[in-house]
Ligand SMILES: Cc1cc2nc3c(=O)[nH]c(=O)nc-3n(C[C@H](O)[C@H](O)[C@H](O)COP(=O)(O)OP(=O)(O)OC[C@H]3O[C@@H](n4cnc5c(N)ncnc54)[C@H](O)[C@@H]3O)c2cc1C
């Protein structure tokens with residue numbers, strides 16, 4: 001570990017512990033030459049024009065911490081917290097700066113060097129180490145939410161105005177819940193979904209995750225249907241866990257590593273060709289397990305086995321023809337697909353294959369929508385500002401269907417469009433493909 | 438409170454309060470850890486922490502902030518995106534940074550007359566994007582165009598690959614609204630070209646923030662060419678590539694752009710984009726031809742001939758728009774890609790007669806070798822505007838020392854060849870000491886007088902662009918006894 005408590009003084013009294021900036025991060029920081037070519041790509045800098053909230057500025061702050069020029073003061077933390085971790089700056093950067101890794105390891109360092117107040121720590125401990133790490137707890141919570149929604153409790157609470165009493169963040173969270181009439185995926189899924197057609201052309205295991213599995217089961221079912229229609233056999237892995245993305249992004253890497261190990265275990269020895277996911281955020285982290293567990297051979301092997309569903313399908317043809325769908329469609333690239341996994345052409349190519357689809361380019365599709373994991377809850381003001389631009393871009397296309405391949409973005413954009421009075425449908429690309437197959 | 442400084446304020450409390458009153462407390466930064474990132478621009482060698490950073494949103498706010506600074510005899514510095522490469526936006530002597538990034542509205546887009554009125558914080562590329570569907574663009578295209586601002590372009594008189602044929606910023610700015618260093622607002626020029634009176638617009642463009650703050654800019658928009666052809670020519674050596682440049686120009690061809698990339702930079706770019714550039718090549722030329730579709734192929738043929746006559750190994754045209762854009766991405770982001778070779782670089786900016794290219798490039802390489810440093814080159818060859826890069830590691834003070842020495846020799850080579858210190862990045866604070874080598878004391882005195890007509894008290898970006906006569910000109914504090922000697926302030930523009 002990077003930290004090093006230093007004891008000082010004759011009396012043996014403990015001086016405030018000092019933590020060393022991680023050497024690996026310090027080394028990675030050297031690749032930034034301060035050219036500023038990333039500024040125009042950063043959503044937060046575009047909003048407020050503050051160098052402290054630009055990629056170059058944040059890297060300079062982190063360099064300042066690494067070289068001991070500045071202290072981890074609250075203002076520094078605030079600017080780093082305001083980063084969406086969307087990694088658009090990585091795509092923009094000609095020098096190949098590994099921004100995401102630098103930020104996440106710096107956050108890990110800051111959690112120890114300048115720990116958050118106790119109540120935040122406690123809440124995070126509960127959320128990260130208990131809720132997401134323990135499927136039983138998460139599914140109980142979802143059941144409660146489902147009850148609240150379907151029992152009429154929600155309508156009742158809304159009608160008597162109780163929701164207005166909630167703090168804005170909770171209200172937003174409440175509003176963004178997907179409708180939970182959908183049944184969860186894994187608990188209802190067979191061990192194997194056979195491929196359509198003759199012999200399967202490949203076998204894959206579906207990474208169905210935590211929240212998405214419980215709340216957005218429909219997207220998984222659509223994904224399975226599409227894979228089957230492409231002649232692919234799909235295996236369900238019941239023992240899998242949350243991918244750990246939220247923890248890694250928040251600098252809680254140890255919890256993330258624990259989850260990673262469990263997933264590596266769960267997906268081991270299945271004899272499948274690929275592990276497929278349909279959530280950009282999860283996919284990006286699954287592919288990074290090797291970096292988070294350096295030295296662990298299995299982690300590297302696991303990371304290489306993961307693919308986004310669009311990567312799997314891109315070069316293939318379905319075993320039965322597409323049906324026609326007449327609609328105007330635009331696509332918003334999830335940051336963790338585009339910037340973290342560098343997947344841009346495949347989803348678009350897949351969507352354009354559907355006969356009848358009129359494709360409209362979404363302006364600034366490479367900019368974040370402001371969802372960014374739990375960012376919309378932790379930084380509601382910036383999240384809303386970023387979302388507003390996204391919704392206006394969508395409005396300018398007039399598209400009937402908006403597609404995006406990440407559950408968080410999907411819920412965020414759906415909510416934004418609804419509030420702005422847009423009548424478009426917001427779907428996962430797999431849902432549209434499933435309709436056409 | 439969020440905005441309480443950790444350290445004692447670096448500007449007087451009264452001024453701080455006035456700034457906060459002018460723009461709202463949330464738009465004034467005074468905490469040391471937030472000022473840290475404002476200590477430099479695109480050049481990290483020269484640093485100075487500002488006294489405060491003030492975010493402005495309108496001309497009125499700029500006026501209030503400037504007046505408050507003037508009353509307190511506090512120097513101030515305008516800042517756009519901070520991509521400048523000569524330390525222009527560095528806040529010497531605790532200067533207050535006036536950050537214009539939020540004044541980023543396009544106020545008028547007059548497509549019929551092909552002019553636009555923009556606020557200074559508009560990002561260069563965003564302006565071209567805004568009129569793209571109408572077949573127009575804003576011609577000056579610095580390689581930093583995705584980030585840098587029109588205000589910064591005006592202050593530096595920026596160029597770009599395509600300004601070879603179309604001219605640099607000064608050829609595309611028609612008028613300005615300027616807040617003078619005493620807080621008065623003047624209009625220079627306007628939407629129509631050729632207004633009577635002095636060409637003060639032309640004077641202001643390139644003044645590096647020392648004449649006041651541009652708050653509105655009238656710019657010309659340029660029609661997109663009917664057809665474009667981009668050629669990539671590969672050469673065994675820089676020498677051969679330089680000869681090709683002369684050969685092309687000698688044939689009376691003015692390409693839209695003519696850029697040279699040397700081996701070091703080819704390698705950096707190749708590692709990033711995997712374009713299939715030959716990494717063994719000594720240099721490549723990126724040549725763009727544009728104009729009417731008819732005759733363009735003929736022109737391309739003549740350029741290819743010129744290349745072949747200069748020992749080129751291979752020359753071909755980009756096969757489609759996608760490849761063309763990729764080639765330009767490689768060229769325009771080359772400085773950044775150099776980060777793959779070294780943690781820091783020092784970019785120079787000199788203009789030399791084209792005929793001296795081989796000689797000066799050889800001297801640059803020799804200077805690097807002498808100091809044990811790698812040098813790299815990517816530049817606007819068509820107008821002889823060099824951008825030698827000196828690679829070094831900023832964490833090794835001794836290496837920084839060597840880089841600075843190497844830089845001095847590079848600039849000396851430029852001056853010896855009858856060249857100029859800056860093609861487009863400005864003098865800033867970084868090339869100040871070389872000014873007396875290319876200008877006589879009388880020349881410099883003339884420049885100071887012009888400056889004093891705008892800014893008699895040296896409050897606007899002091900210590901930049903022209904070397905000072907007296908120390909107060911750098912500090913931006915005019916002592917009372919200097920009053921008698923000063924020129925009378927400018928009356929009304
Ligand atoms: C990778 C890279 C590539 C580059 N390529 C080119 C190139 O091809 N051609 C080229 O010419 N330059 C180039 N530059 C240099 C730089 O981008 C330009 O000088 C640009 O115009 C600076 O704009 P800015 O908004 O970043 O200004 P800043 O760096 O913020 O400021 C530059 C100067 O302008 C002054 N200023 C800013 N706004 C105003 C205003 N509204 N009123 C008065 N003064 C103001 C500042 O005080 C400062 O002196 C490059 C830089 C980088 C990092």
Ligand code: SF4
Nearest residue numbers: 032033035036038093
């Ligand atoms: S992150 Fe990359 S693009 Fe941004 S300033 Fe650093 S080197 Fe330049």
Ligand code: SF4
Nearest residue numbers: 042083084086087089
């Ligand atoms: S990750 Fe996104 S928000 Fe953060 S600095 Fe990079 S571009 Fe900006």
